[in-house]
Amino acid sequence: MWYSTLGPLEVLRDGHAIDLGPRQRRVLLTRLLVEDGRPVSLTELCRSLWHEEQPAAAVASVRAHISRLRAALEPDRRGSASVLISSAFGYSLKAPCQTRDTVVFERSLDRAREALGLRDLALARQEIDTALGLWRGDALGEAAEYSFALREASRLKAAHQEARELQTTILLQQGEVEHAVRVAEHLTVTAPLREVSWALLVRALYGAGRPVEALRQYERFRGMLAQELGLDPSPVLRKLHTAVLRHDTAALGLPRSSRYANPSAAPSATAPPPRAPLVGRKEEVAGLLDMLKAAAGGRVHWAVVCGDPGTGKTRLLEEATALADRAGFAVVRAGGGPGPYGDRTTALHCLSTSASGAARAPGADDGTRDGSEKVLGDDPVTALVREVTRTPTLCVVDDLDRADPHVPERLSRVAAVLRNAPVVFVCAVRDPAAPTVGAMLAEVARLNTAWLQLKPFTVADVEELLADRGERDSAADAEDLHRRSRGNPFALGELLKLPREQRSGPKARVPATVGAVVRAQLNEVAPPVRTLLSHAAVDGGVVDIAVLASIGQTEHARLLESVDEAVTAQLLLWQEDPDIPASGRYLLPELVRDVLLDSMSVPSRQLLHAALARELAGREGTDPERLAGHLRAAGPLARSVEAGRSHPSRRTASSSPPARRQEQPAATAANREQRHHTPDETAAACGTSAARVDGPRARTPAPVSPSAQTSGRRSPLGRGPTPACGCARGGRPVEDPPD
Known part of the structure; x- marks a missing residue:
């Protein structure tokens, strides 16, 4: 005989299911199985089946069900019953432990735990698969809603959750991270407030090479816990979160075979294309990397990247994005529009829109302190703060001085209230003196902001770039290219696209893109x-x-x-x-x-x-x-x-x-x-x-000096300011060169 209650009630004899009759009879048998051989009085059986609304013939009905069950369980019985027996204390079901799936399940679960403790992963996997293979549905089946079954059903459900968690741990140790992720995701659905399941999901996602998603799931659980219970994650889970930020695989308990510990295991199709080396910006890159490491400790950092058009501001932002991704940071591009930073980039439009429909979840921590919610209100700034404080985040804002005026104004408000969060803001501006960004830059200047002024390349930088291209015997070419491009990375990059003899000298040409910008x-x-x-x-x-x-x-x-x-x-x-x-x-x-x-x-x-x-x-x-x-x-x-x-x-x-x-x-x-x-x-x-010039422009004469400075747009081919103008005279609007 085999008694199965890990799903709809089922009794097997020689591998064949026994017909147990109607629903009430099956519930009665489940009631006896729950007691594990202990007798149950006739009165208690009636109460279990009908609660307080027992019919007049309740006792007779129970006795009739008992008789039918005896006939089904012992069809060849000639004497006294040996399975469903009666005594002065009531009725009891005598079923050996090895014939009940609940007992076999729990024993296999214990053996799996023991094998895992001994690092016998093969045996642990075998035992946990055996245990979980016994489950066919919800424990106790149709009897689970009866009052007598509530405690046992809850106990078995918790045991099943623990078994799936143990299975996830074993899968992680065996390097089957994708399978572990699927199991852990199901666990967080079946027990949304169970911390152990969320911890396993974080570990599995990190092991699968998805650290950003791991951090997002942590923040999701943290917000859910705060909203539902008003609690914070336990110290154990917070330490796990820190381990993800620091890429501490030892603290995460992951083997070296995990995808993140062994990047070569990742499919090559998903690997980003190799990026050209970033020349002449070693100090700036080192500064950004230090900021990311410091921000992981929970402190907001700001950086302002300044430079003429073509000096590589956008390229530096791309490098910062790559560093942030490797450090487990999410990347947000504020100001709207699609970002050029890969699949994990979020395009955030809230800064340039007039309103936001997102409301702050009760009890959710948006990273603000000291009543700053009253300052922010339910507006785009709130949406931005909520977005960037869910997980360690790098927020990049390119061409801030050319953005909608609302963007720097709202960033200024963010800087005023957001202090303690693992967030780094990097803003690129062409002209820090532009009136649209003056107030915002003044606000962030009080926050120990890093100012990264991008200078033109030196001759040594050009030589390094040529060497990276395999042109190591071209010191003279480096000087010619530096003179011709004035050290501007954009112009230099376009010149290098030309054949070598057309970059400088008698056959020199002007690249089409550079010519368009100059015109x-x-x-x-x-x-x-x-x-x-x-x-x-x-x-x-x-x-x-x-x-x-x-x-x-x-x-x-x-x-x-x-x-x-x-x-x-x-x-x-x-x-x-x-x-x-x-x-x-x-x-x-x-x-x-x-x-x-x-x-x-x-x-x-x-x-x-x-x-x-x-x-x-x-x-x-x-x-x-x-x-x-x-x-x-x-x-x-x-x-x-x-x-x-x-x-x-x-x-x-x-x-x-x-x-x-x-x-x-x-x-x-x-x-x-x-x-x-x-x-x-x-x-x-x-x-x-020769040509003559007749009369000045209608403007007030201004003195000329070598240090003449004016706010506005800048030429991509030299250093210094230019007038801010959106259109060519008598022509179509023109675009500035890429940085």
Whole structure:
């Protein structure tokens, strides 16, 4: 005989089920089995079956059921019953222990525990599989809802939960982490407030190479425990949480065969593609790594990454994201939009939206302290705090100064209230002086914030980058590339995409992406500024104020206004003289110069070369090589320049500012129209006298200094600020280069 109550009641004889009759008779047999051979009085049996609403024939009905059960259990009986017996104390069922599945289950469970303690994983697995294989459903089946069965059903359910937990532990020790995860997930559903089950799920997820998910499940249980019971996790579970943060596999009790301890066990299809090495940012990366380690202890940290467009702010954020992922941090991209940081990245839109429907769960800890809930209220800031404090989190905000104005304002509020949480905020800004981010940066500055100012690459950085590309014999190339790119990582990266002979030298080309960015910057400045830059490009990239003012027939003060705007737009750079303090010259970046020259036709360049040669020929102390270069480039116009050198009065009459003031109204009108011409049109209109700039822009003149600084956008090809403008003049909106 075999009595099974780990599911619907079933009695087997020689492997075949016995027909036990109607439901009430089966419940009666279960009642006797629960007592484990102890007698149950007739009165108690009636009460167990009908509670307080016993029918008049209850006793007769019980006796009839007993008789039918005896016949079913002992069909060949000739004398007294030996299985379902009666005595002065009532009725009892005599079933040997080895014939009852509940006893066999508990004995196998005990043997599995003992084998696991002895590190005999094979035997432990065999015994636990045997024990769990006895279960066919809910314990005691249809009798489980009766009052007499409640205690036994609860005991058996708890034993089953313990058995599944032991099975999970054995699976983890055997390295079957995916199977362990599935079992543990089921355990947390069947017993949502049982801490042991959640601890196993955290361990299994970590062992499966999913530390971020492990931390999220811990936070889920913590919030559930606080909401339902008003309690915190036990010290044991908190230590487990810390072990996940520190990647302490020994404290987690995981074997080295687990996927996280052995990354090579992970499927190669899920491995991210190798990332190019990050050159020239070792100190910044080390600082971010230290912040992540410190934040794991429960303290908020802030970092502000500053730099011109193209200096690699976004690339540094990607590196921080990779570090955070390896450290078990979740990654949140604040400000909205999809993030480029992989599958585990959460796109968080709450900062740039006007409202949030998420309400704070009662009793949930959102990481704030000292009544900060009253400050936050039920708004997007609350949603952000709730999101980033669920688990150790890295929150990255790229291009903060170009984001919606609500974003820095709400981050400022977060900084004011969020102190004690394992969170790191990293914000990238192009211009820290931008008015939209001033208040927010002032708020975080009081929090011992790390300021990471990204500088252009040095020649050594370029050499390292070339070496990583396998170009180790290119020290001279490194210097050429550094000069041409001005150390800007974006421009350098685009140059390296070109064939080696086209990066610098006589066959040098401007990468298409860089050219598009420069042209967009040129379209944002006034026509007189573009004219000035075109003249300087033809003159070798050096701004000679006196010469350019003369050939452009404009006053020095007005020309300096154009110089000021070009410097602000980072289309001109100031190069200090190392020998003379506070002295130097303005230069065009090499790539900007090449773009300007490429935008001009050959006749236009020849006209300007001729005008420059004519001006230089009449000046004392002119560099002969400079003059000869312009004469050669003037082509067929060089003869007219030579002829003009013998009649200096022509040049004087045509280039003198007083003569310009005596021009007729028609000429002045023509000059006003000329302001909207391209460099080619301007040069063609001025003939051999070169292009002219007539009148300043409608703005207040500003003094020019080598340290001129203005808030706004920056050029991707040099250092310094540029005006903030969203569209090219007379064209479509332009995009800034990637960082």
